[in-house]
Amino acid sequence: MERLYLKLAVRYLRSCRLLSSAAATTSIDSVNPKVVPPEAAIDPKPFSSIPGPGRISMIGALRKLRSNEAEIRGYFDALADLQKIYGDLVKVEQGWGRGSVVHVFDPEDSKTVFNADGRQPHIVPLQETTQKYREMKKMNPGLGNLNGEEWYRLRSAVQQAMMRPQAVLQYLPFVNQVADDLVKHIKESLDPKEEADMRRIAGRWALEAAGLTVFEKRLGSFGENVKWADNLVDINREIFRLSAKLKFVAPFYKVVSTPKWRKMVGLEDAFYKEATKLINEAIEKLGNETGNEEEMFFASHLVNKKELTKKDISVIMLSLFSDGLSTTAPMLIYNLYNLAANKEIQQQVRDEVNKVAKPWEPFTPEKLTKLPFLKACIKETFRLFPIGTEISRISQVDLVLSGYKVPAGTPIDINTNVLMRSTRFFTDPNEFRPQRWLRSEGKPSQAHPFAFLPFGFGPRMCAGRRFAEQDLQVVLARLVSAFAIQHRYSPLTQVYETLLLPDGNCHFTFTPIY
Ligand code: HEM
Numbered sequence: 001m002e003r004l005y006l007k008l009a010v011r012y013l014r015s016c017r018l019l020s021s022a023a024a025t026t027s028i029d030s031v032n033p034k035v036v037p038p039e040a041a042i043d044p045k046p047f048s049s050i051p052g053p054g055r056i057s058m059i060g061a062l063r064k065l066r067s068n069e070a071e072i073r074g075y076f077d078a079l080a081d082l083q084k085i086y087g088d089l090v091k092v093e094q095g096w097g098r099g100s101v102v103h104v105f106d107p108e109d110s111k112t113v114f115n116a117d118g119r120q121p122h123i124v125p126l127q128e129t130t131q132k133y134r135e136m137k138k139m140n141p142g143l144g145n146l147n148g149e150e151w152y153r154l155r156s157a158v159q160q161a162m163m164r165p166q167a168v169l170q171y172l173p174f175v176n177q178v179a180d181d182l183v184k185h186i187k188e189s190l191d192p193k194e195e196a197d198m199r200r201i202a203g204r205w206a207l208e209a210a211g212l213t214v215f216e217k218r219l220g221s222f223g224e225n226v227k228w229a230d231n232l233v234d235i236n237r238e239i240f241r242l243s244a245k246l247k248f249v250a251p252f253y254k255v256v257s258t259p260k261w262r263k264m265v266g267l268e269d270a271f272y273k274e275a276t277k278l279i280n281e282a283i284e285k286l287g288n289e290t291g292n293e294e295e296m297f298f299a300s301h302l303v304n305k306k307e308l309t310k311k312d313i314s315v316i317m318l319s320l321f322s323d324g325l326s327t328t329a330p331m332l333i334y335n336l337y338n339l340a341a342n343k344e345i346q347q348q349v350r351d352e353v354n355k356v357a358k359p360w361e362p363f364t365p366e367k368l369t370k371l372p373f374l375k376a377c378i379k380e381t382f383r384l385f386p387i388g389t390e391i392s393r394i395s396q397v398d399l400v401l402s403g404y405k406v407p408a409g410t411p412i413d414i415n416t417n418v419l420m421r422s423t424r425f426f427t428d429p430n431e432f433r434p435q436r437w438l439r440s441e442g443k444p445s446q447a448h449p450f451a452f453l454p455f456g457f458g459p460r461m462c463a464g465r466r467f468a469e470q471d472l473q474v475v476l477a478r479l480v481s482a483f484a485i486q487h488r489y490s491p492l493t494q495v496y497e498t499l500l501l502p503d504g505n506c507h508f509t510f511t512p513i514y
Contacts, residue, residue: 044405050102052091053082075389075496079103080418089402101411102401103390107425107450109401110414113393114450114457121460122147122394124411127498129243129261132254133268140311143319143463147394154316157308158463161301168466169365170297174212175471176362178205179478185222186483186510195488198336199506202329203233209471210324213464214317215282216299232274236325239267240498247498271322279317283310320464326499327387328468333492333502334385335378335476338432340487340508345434346480349374353477359514363474371477376434378472382454384432386417387499391456416453417500425451483510 082090088106104110114121125131125145134141143154161167182205189196204221207229211219221229242264246253253261286303289296296304303313339346356370357363390413399406406412421429425448426436455462462468479485489505 044400045403047091047405047407047410050089050091050404050406051086052093052100053086076417076494076500079389079415080421083415083418087402089404101413102406104401104412104414105418106402107416107419107448110391110416110450110453110457112399112401113395113412113414116395116397116399117393117458117460118396119459120148120152120396121458122396123460124392124394126392127240127243128251129246129253129264130239130268133265136265137272140315142315142322144323154312155459155463157302157305157312158316158320161298161305162463162466164294164301166294167298167301168470171212171467172365172368172470172474173362174218175209175474176478178208178212178218178471179475181208181222182475183478183482186479187512190510194509194511195507196510197506198333198508199502200230200233202332202506203237204229205332205475206325206327206329207233209328209467210321211278213324213467214299214321215278216286216297217278217282219278228274232271233325233329235267235271236322237497237501239264239271240326240501242267244496244498272318275318275321276314278321279314282317283313324464324467327464328471330387330499330501331381331385331468331472332475333506334387335381335472336479336485336508337487337492337502338377338381338384339476339480340485341491342432345377345432346485349377349476350480353481357477357481359478359481363477368470368473371473372438373434374473374477374480376437378469378476379437380432380434383420383426383452384430385494385500386420386454387501388454388456389413389417389496389498389500390415391453414453416451419448419451422451479510482514483512485510 082092082103083105088104089109090103090105091100092103093100104113123144125141127145131141131145133139134145140146140150143151143158146154182201185204186196186201189201204226208219208221211217211221219225219229242260246260246264252258253264282299283303286300289300289304293301293304299317302308302316305313308316339349352371352373356367393412393414394409395406395412396408398408401412419425423429450457455465486509487507488509489507492502492504492506494500495503
């Protein structure tokens with residue numbers, strides 16, 4: 001049976017788009033073609049003439065992308081190749097009557113797309129499979145998959161809760177605690193070679209951090225609930241991995257229940273069972289808070305918002321929980337790797353941190369403002385190891401990009417991850433050079449503000465950005481002051497599993513300093 005699917009998949013791939021996100025969900029009918037930005041007034045070249053791979057060469061490129069079965073490796077290189085071959089604007093046919101996706105590689109074009117975003121930017125959902133699962137179970141698609149008024153209503157609630165001045169800083173004492181527990185946990189987990197498996201441990205840390213932000217609860221991921229935590233992290237990773245595989249084969253699973261789809265349903269069921277327990281418990285516990293709204297934690301603030309129903313709150317919590325779980329763990333690994341691979345820089349960060357806080361002193365908001373070099377390292381890691389593949393948009397108006405007309409409703413992939421490693425915008429782009437982000441070095445090498453957007457841009461920018469940044473700053477500060485960190489294996493690379501996740505040995509050597 002699996003073979004049959006594969007055969008059909010090959011046929012499908014002949015007409016399928018190569019490198020884009022899931023199919024657009026917004027039909028041309030639902031957009032407003034009357035609003036046309038001024039650039040459209042000039043005489044643009046037609047959409048049909050945008051350069052892009054013909055179907056034959058697409059198959060060749062797909063072969064390059066596919067290792068066994070539909071597993072996709074080298075996604076990043078293939079995207080960079082698209083730009084090298086076809087230029088800054090590339091059109092890829094999606095096939096199956098789904099139109100085309102346009103890949104943007106010029107930051108001026110990215111700016112045009114974002115400027116036309118309006119109040120409610122439309123996107124293509126990151127995971128087509130999750131969207132289909134939630135549809136099947138009659139669930140809300142979630143913050144990162146919704147478009148239009150429903151997205152706007154839920155996102156506004158998150159925004160209001162987060163924009164209060166104290167919203168993120170309130171968590172700092174707990175973030176400190178989690179970081180201290182992580183240091184302890186690493187010490188306890190070291191093997192005779194003083195190594196710890198950070199793929200495992202970063203997953204536990206991310207779960208613990210997400211539990212605090214979203215449920216105001218310690219989940220016990222480093223201790224009494226470690227098995228439960230590992231299982232949940234594994235399920236989540238497998239969902240992302242399988243979702244990536246299903247993205248590059250014919251979507252038969254949408255009409256018949258294929259073995260892979262059944263596996264996906266099992267994984268999603270297992271994930272939601274646990275997440276739902278946590279969500280219900282949090283709503284019950286936090287729903288009775290009566291204090292001053294301004295002083296409430298982010299999650300309590302959300303839960304007590306009168307205009308939100310229990311279903312709304314559940315959707316928001318689920319989106320924040322699953323997104324938080326999948327993103328901060330790989331970013332911690334990439335940061336550790338860059339520090340391990342650059343000993344002098346690691347020492348510079350350690351010196352900066354030690355001047356600000358003793359190893360047993362918690363970080364305060366003021367202390368965090370005194371860590372510019374650490375922050376530059378984190379920023380540089382976002383540049384060298386972007387976790388997202390692209391920022392997607394479906395413009396609601398006609399656009400002119402690189403002199404070509406792009407009609408409203410066309411899915412657009414903004415590939416800043418390619419620009420972030422381009423000599424056009426960064427000197428020595430393949431080198432880890434955090435100094436480039438420091439003002440004292442003169443003009444930063446970032447030539448264009450739209451060439452570096454790790455958290456996206458505008459009203460749809462990452463909802464968890466400030467939490468993620470705070471978590472990473474505190475935990476890295478703690479780790480460099482507690483350990484000398486080494487990575488003794490081949491350089492880490494990235495593999496496409498819906499997100500760009502660490503590929504290689506993630507064991508790090510931690511030599512205790514105090
Ligand atoms: C270090 C890690 C992270 C990176 C690099 C990252 C990056 C991104 C990017 C690029 C987007 C799309 C933005 C756009 O379309 O303009 C996004 C959306 C989102 N992120 Fe993050 N993210 C991270 C961590 C988190 C965390 C910790 C949470 C939750 C606490 C989170 C929650 C979300 C949500 C809910 C959305 C969808 C927002 C919407 O569509 O309204 N992210 N993120």
